[in-house]
Amino acid sequence: MKTFSNKLLMLAAVCSSALAQTTLADDDHHAKGYGKFEFALIGDVPYNEVDYWKFDNVIADINANKKLKWVLHAGDFKNGSSLCSDELFEDRLQRFQTFKKPLIFTPGDNEWTDCHRANNGAYLPLERLDKVRELFYPVPGQTLGQKTMRVETQADDSNHAEFVENTRWMEQHVMFAAVHIVGSNNALAPFATRTSADDEEVVRRIDAALEWVKGTFAKAKAENAHGVLLLFQANPGFELAKNSNSRIGFEEILAEMEREAVDFKKPVIFAHGDSHYVRMDKPMKGSISNRRIENATRVETFGADDVHWLRVSVDPKSKEVFSVHQEIVEKNLEEHPQP
Numbered sequence: 001m002k003t004f005s006n007k008l009l010m011l012a013a014v015c016s017s018a019l020a021q022t023t024l025a026d027d028d029h030h031a032k033g034y035g036k037f038e039f040a041l042i043g044d045v046p047y048n049e050v051d052y053w054k055f056d057n058v059i060a061d062i063n064a065n066k067k068l069k070w071v072l073h074a075g076d077f078k079n080g081s082s083l084c085s086d087e088l089f090e091d092r093l094q095r096f097q098t099f100k101k102p103l104i105f106t107p108g109d110n111e112w113t114d115c116h117r118a119n120n121g122a123y124l125p126l127e128r129l130d131k132v133r134e135l136f137y138p139v140p141g142q143t144l145g146q147k148t149m150r151v152e153t154q155a156d157d158s159n160h161a162e163f164v165e166n167t168r169w170m171e172q173h174v175m176f177a178a179v180h181i182v183g184s185n186n187a188l189a190p191f192a193t194r195t196s197a198d199d200e201e202v203v204r205r206i207d208a209a210l211e212w213v214k215g216t217f218a219k220a221k222a223e224n225a226h227g228v229l230l231l232f233q234a235n236p237g238f239e240l241a242k243n244s245n246s247r248i249g250f251e252e253i254l255a256e257m258e259r260e261a262v263d264f265k266k267p268v269i270f271a272h273g274d275s276h277y278v279r280m281d282k283p284m285k286g287s288i289s290n291r292r293i294e295n296a297t298r299v300e301t302f303g304a305d306d307v308h309w310l311r312v313s314v315d316p317k318s319k320e321v322f323s324v325h326q327e328i329v330e331k332n333l334e335e336h337p338q339p
Contacts, residue, residue: 034226034316035172038067041310041324043074043233043273044108044303046095049082054307054332055095061329062309063100069171070101070149074273074301075108075182075233084115084123086131093135093144102149104176107132107165108233108273109183116191124193126201137164160208168216173316174227175220179212180205181232183274186249202249210256217260227267227314227321230257235274238283238298258284261296267321268296269312276304280324299324307332 040062046055062071077092078084089111096103112132115123136144141153154166168177187202213230220228236250247254261268261284270284279300284293302308311325 032170032223033172036313036315037069037172038065038311038313039069040065040071040101040327041074041271041299041301041312042071042303043301044076044276045073045307046077046092047079047304047307050336051305051307053336054329057329057331058307058309059095059098061327063098065311068101068311070143071099071103071145072178072231072271073103073105074231074271074303075106076110076273076303077105077108078110079304080110080114081117081119083119083121084111084128085121089131089135096136096144097146099145100147101145102143102147103145104143104149104151104167104178104231105136105165106178106231106233107136107180107182109187113182113184113187113189116193125187126197129201133162133164140164141167143167154208154212157211160204160211163205163208163212166208166212168212168219170219170223170225172314173223173225174229174314174321175216175223175225176229176231177212177216178231179209179216181209181234181236181250181253181272183234185246186234186236186253188249206249206252209253213253213256213260217264220264225266226316227269228264229269229271229322231271233273235272235300238270242287255287257296258287258293261293262286265295269299269322270296271299271301273301273303275300276306278302278306278308278310278326297322302326 046052062068078088112128113125114120115125115128140155141151143149143151151167151169153164154160155164163180165180166178217228236254237247240246277300281298282292282294282296283298284296285291286293301310308329309327311327313323314321
């Protein structure tokens with residue numbers, strides 16, 4: 001009987017150990033070391049129905065890469081002239097859930113701010129925003145994907161409880177955050193059925209974005225992060241003249257990003273989609289010195305007709321921290337296979 005009890009205790013210990021290892025595997029994004037890792041960056045996909053098969057190829061390509069920690073999606077999961085229907089939203093969710101790795105998604109303008117357009121179904125944008133939050137952020141602080149990951153969410157702050165989409169996490173002394181900044185002048189573009197509620201939403205969201213950016217850099221400095229990456233959908237016009245029409249809705253946020261990047265001094269990536277032009281450059285100039293801010297780099301994803309992905313390598317011990325690699329999906333260069 002004693003021998004049997006001992007075996008039970010040993011079995012319990014093994015099970016407890018296995019459970020602990022599983023938990024650690026799920027939460028390994030909180031690791032505080034300095035190891036190298038990689039992740040995928042996509043956006044503006046799937047855009048056109050005729051290219052769904054290409055997006056399937058991108059998903060398969062990413063899923064086949066065992067080194068990737070997660071997938072970042074920079075928003076716009078549809079084009080600007082297609083229906084914003086529940087059915088389309090549910091289709092996108094199903095596609096996103098085929099990623100084997102955690103998927104962090106930040107909303108784009110095409111899935112809510114522009115849904116007032118007749119060819120989008122003449123929806124109320126704020127109603128569509130509610131639907132996006134309901135479907136794509138069902139559990140606050142938990143990512144999408146077949147393997148989920150716990151992240152910090154701004155919804156935990158009672159002052160910004162609606163912003164479940166603003167998330168943050170640390171990996172190997174590198175800080176990551178997604179912040180809800182969208183095209184169409186950050187949802188300030190006029191439309192026929194616009195009301196004061198639409199204007200008030202923009203004010204709240206910009207306030208939340210400013211707080212999230214500030215808090216992200218404060219936490220990065222407090223935890224001695226070696227780099228910071230901010231993910232958002234809009235191209236805010238980094239390189240454009242201040243107060244130009246294309247920067248309406250973005251000026252406060254751009255000013256905060258500049259201040260934080262200059263003060264941080266270490267590598268900063270601003271990752272976005274929106275203009276369908278893959279690039280990596282340094283467009284940000286200091287407002288006082290008018291000098292290029294060398295530690296701030298913009299990375300724009302593939303998107304729309306160019307259905308490929310970016311692989312981002314992170315080495316916290318290197319001077320640059322981030323390096324970006326184009327992953328051209330060869331199958332997507334071919335004609336659509338005939339049925």
